[in-house]
Amino acid sequence: MADAVIEQIKQRVDIIELLSEYLKLQKAGSNWRALCPFHHENSPSFMVSQDKQIWHCFGCDKGGDIFTFLQEIEGVDFPEALRLLAQRANVTLTQYNPSAQEKKQLLLDLVSKAQKFYTQALQESKEAESARQYIQQRGLSAESIAAFGIGYSYDDWSRLKDYLTSQGAPEANLIEAGLVINHYDRFRGRLMIPLHDANGTIVGFTARTLKRDEPGGKYINSPQSIIYDKSQVVFGLWRAKAAIRKLNAALVVEGNLDAITAQQHGFTNAVATSGTAFTAGQLLQLKRYSPNLLLAFDLDVAGEQAAERGIDLALQYNMNIKIVRWPSQYKDPDECIRADAAAFMAAIRQAISIMDYWFWHAQQGLQLERVEHKKVLVQRLLPKLKKVADTVEVSHYLQKLADLVRVDAGLLQEQLNKLKDGKSNVMRLPSAISHQPSATRMDRSTRLVEHILGLVLTMPEQFAYARDYLDSAFIADSTLVELYRRMLDQYNKSGQFAEDAADVALVGKLRLQVDHDFPDSSIADRQAALVRAIQELRKRYIEQRLRDLQVELKQAEANSDDTLMNQLVDEVKLLTQQLTELSR
Structure with missing residues (x-):
C-alpha cells in the first residue's frame, strides 16, 4: 500500500513545479536545466525530465525523483519527505505509519496544540497584558505576531497540562514533547515564541521572561527530543x-x-x-x-x-x-x-568580509613601524588565515599581511605551513554539500558508454550502426552491459527498444545526459559524436587488451606454451592493425 501512496503523490506533484521553487530552471530541448544546488559550478549540469519525472546532475552524479530531491535539498529523511509531499499533494498517509514516525507525529501534534493554546492566551487573557505591552515595546506588528505564532504561557503550574490531558493526551507524551517537567508546565508566565524547522513545522519553543527577577535566565528553550534538535534549527x-x-x-x-x-x-x-x-x-x-x-x-x-x-x-x-x-x-x-x-x-x-574585519580589528592599538607590533599582528592574523579553506583567498590575505608588515610573503607562508602541521583544523565536508564532483572520478570508458547508449536512445535510427560497431565486450559496467544486451535483443526482434519498469531511471538519466552534453546540436552533430565515441571506446578497449596480452605472453613464455604464444601473437598483430586504422 505504501508504494501505491508514493505513486499517487508522484502523479499529483509535478517535478518541474516543485524544483522551480528551489532552482531557476531553463528549457533545454525536451528537458530542463539549472545550476546544481548540491555542488559549486559555473555552467549548469543539473538536468530535469518532466516526462520521466526525474532529475540528475552530471557534475556531482546525484539524481532521483521528487522524494530524493526534497531529502537532499531540505536535509530530511524519507518519511519526512513523504509527509511533506503528501501534504502538498493532499494525500492522506493512512497506510504509512512506522512506529517511530507515528510517535514523532504525535509529539508534533501536541506541540501544535500547545502553540494554539498559548496564542489564544495572548489574545484573550487579562493575565497576558504584560506580554502584550512587551510586544508593543518591541514594535512587533499584529501580522508578525500571527505569522510567527507568538503566544503567552499562563503563570500557573499546570494550566497547559490540564488542558491537554483533558483532551486525552498522556502526561508521558507531554514530557517527551518538552511541554511538562516534573508534573508541571515547563513554561510559565513567559512570552512564547514557536521554533519551526525549515519546513515550517513547529518543533518547540523559546520562552522569554517578562519579569526582571525571573529565575532560570531570560530565555529557556524546549529540551532536546525526537522532534527538536537545537543544533539543527535556524530560527526564521x-x-x-x-x-x-x-x-x-x-x-x-x-x-x-x-x-x-x-x-x-x-x-x-x-x-x-x-x-x-x-x-x-x-x-x-x-x-x-x-x-x-x-x-x-x-x-x-x-x-x-x-x-x-x-x-x-x-x-x-x-x-x-x-x-x-x-x-x-x-x-x-x-x-x-x-x-x-x-x-x-x-x-x-x-x-x-570577515578577513577584512579581522585585519581591521587586529590592527587596533598597534603601531606597525615597530617590529614588536608587526610580530603581534602576524601572531593575531595567521591563526585566522589558518582556518580559511580557499587557497586563493589565503594567498590574497597573506600578501596583504606581508605588505602591512613589510616582509616577504614567502616567510609568512612558511609560518602558516608550520601552523598547519599536525592535526588539521579543516573538516571534511559532508557529501551533501561537497564541492568535489564525483563524476570527474568516473571511468572514462564508462562515460563513453553512457554517451553512446544515450545517443542511440534519442536517435533510434542509429541503432544499426551501434550494433555493428559496439561490441558488448567493450562495456565493463555490468548495469550498462545488461541494458545494452536487452536493447540488442529487442532491436533484433522488433526493430525498436521498449524500456521496461526496471530501465526507467537509467534510461531517463541517459536521455538527460544527451540534452546536457548536446543542448543545441543538430542531428548530424549528434551522429558524428556517436561515431567518435564508439571509435574512442574501441581504441581504449584495444589498448587495454594489448596491455593484457603482454602479460599473457610472458606467462605463456614462462610455461613454454608455444601454441598459446602463437595465438596471442596473432591477436596482438590483429589488434595492432585495428588500432593503427582507428588512429588515422
Missing part, C-alpha cells in the same frame, strides 16, 4: 529561505525577536542563531540556500569569542562571511532597524 529559516536563495545571502542576527523585527521591516532573508555560536547543522542548512552569510552580531571581545567557533566552521565549509557594522549610536540591529531601516540597509551594502 522556514520564512526566509526563499529570500535567502533569491538574494543569495542570509542575514544572521543574534536574537529570535531581532529576526522577526528584521523580517517585518523588509529584511526577508533574516534568520537568528539564538546567540552568536553557529553549529555545523545550522550552517549546512543555510548553505543549501546560499553560501553567503551577513553577520549582524555585536563582535566585542565576548561576542567574538562566542562566534569564533561558528565562524571557523563556516570558513571550513567554504562559506563567504561578511560583517554588518550598523551605526554606533544604536546598540543592536533591532534598535537600528526600528529607528532607521535605511541606515541598516546601507550597513548591509557596506558589509566587509
Whole structure:
C-alpha cells in the first residue's frame, strides 16, 4: 500500500513545479536545466525530465525523483519527505505509519496544540497584558505576531497540562514533547515564541521572561527530543529561505525577536542563531540556500569569542562571511532597524568580509613601524588565515599581511605551513554539500558508454550502426552491459527498444545526459559524436587488451606454451592493425 501512496503523490506533484521553487530552471530541448544546488559550478549540469519525472546532475552524479530531491535539498529523511509531499499533494498517509514516525507525529501534534493554546492566551487573557505591552515595546506588528505564532504561557503550574490531558493526551507524551517537567508546565508566565524547522513545522519553543527577577535566565528553550534538535534549527529559516536563495545571502542576527523585527521591516532573508555560536547543522542548512552569510552580531571581545567557533566552521565549509557594522549610536540591529531601516540597509551594502574585519580589528592599538607590533599582528592574523579553506583567498590575505608588515610573503607562508602541521583544523565536508564532483572520478570508458547508449536512445535510427560497431565486450559496467544486451535483443526482434519498469531511471538519466552534453546540436552533430565515441571506446578497449596480452605472453613464455604464444601473437598483430586504422 505504501508504494501505491508514493505513486499517487508522484502523479499529483509535478517535478518541474516543485524544483522551480528551489532552482531557476531553463528549457533545454525536451528537458530542463539549472545550476546544481548540491555542488559549486559555473555552467549548469543539473538536468530535469518532466516526462520521466526525474532529475540528475552530471557534475556531482546525484539524481532521483521528487522524494530524493526534497531529502537532499531540505536535509530530511524519507518519511519526512513523504509527509511533506503528501501534504502538498493532499494525500492522506493512512497506510504509512512506522512506529517511530507515528510517535514523532504525535509529539508534533501536541506541540501544535500547545502553540494554539498559548496564542489564544495572548489574545484573550487579562493575565497576558504584560506580554502584550512587551510586544508593543518591541514594535512587533499584529501580522508578525500571527505569522510567527507568538503566544503567552499562563503563570500557573499546570494550566497547559490540564488542558491537554483533558483532551486525552498522556502526561508521558507531554514530557517527551518538552511541554511538562516534573508534573508541571515547563513554561510559565513567559512570552512564547514557536521554533519551526525549515519546513515550517513547529518543533518547540523559546520562552522569554517578562519579569526582571525571573529565575532560570531570560530565555529557556524546549529540551532536546525526537522532534527538536537545537543544533539543527535556524530560527526564521522556514520564512526566509526563499529570500535567502533569491538574494543569495542570509542575514544572521543574534536574537529570535531581532529576526522577526528584521523580517517585518523588509529584511526577508533574516534568520537568528539564538546567540552568536553557529553549529555545523545550522550552517549546512543555510548553505543549501546560499553560501553567503551577513553577520549582524555585536563582535566585542565576548561576542567574538562566542562566534569564533561558528565562524571557523563556516570558513571550513567554504562559506563567504561578511560583517554588518550598523551605526554606533544604536546598540543592536533591532534598535537600528526600528529607528532607521535605511541606515541598516546601507550597513548591509557596506558589509566587509570577515578577513577584512579581522585585519581591521587586529590592527587596533598597534603601531606597525615597530617590529614588536608587526610580530603581534602576524601572531593575531595567521591563526585566522589558518582556518580559511580557499587557497586563493589565503594567498590574497597573506600578501596583504606581508605588505602591512613589510616582509616577504614567502616567510609568512612558511609560518602558516608550520601552523598547519599536525592535526588539521579543516573538516571534511559532508557529501551533501561537497564541492568535489564525483563524476570527474568516473571511468572514462564508462562515460563513453553512457554517451553512446544515450545517443542511440534519442536517435533510434542509429541503432544499426551501434550494433555493428559496439561490441558488448567493450562495456565493463555490468548495469550498462545488461541494458545494452536487452536493447540488442529487442532491436533484433522488433526493430525498436521498449524500456521496461526496471530501465526507467537509467534510461531517463541517459536521455538527460544527451540534452546536457548536446543542448543545441543538430542531428548530424549528434551522429558524428556517436561515431567518435564508439571509435574512442574501441581504441581504449584495444589498448587495454594489448596491455593484457603482454602479460599473457610472458606467462605463456614462462610455461613454454608455444601454441598459446602463437595465438596471442596473432591477436596482438590483429589488434595492432585495428588500432593503427582507428588512429588515422
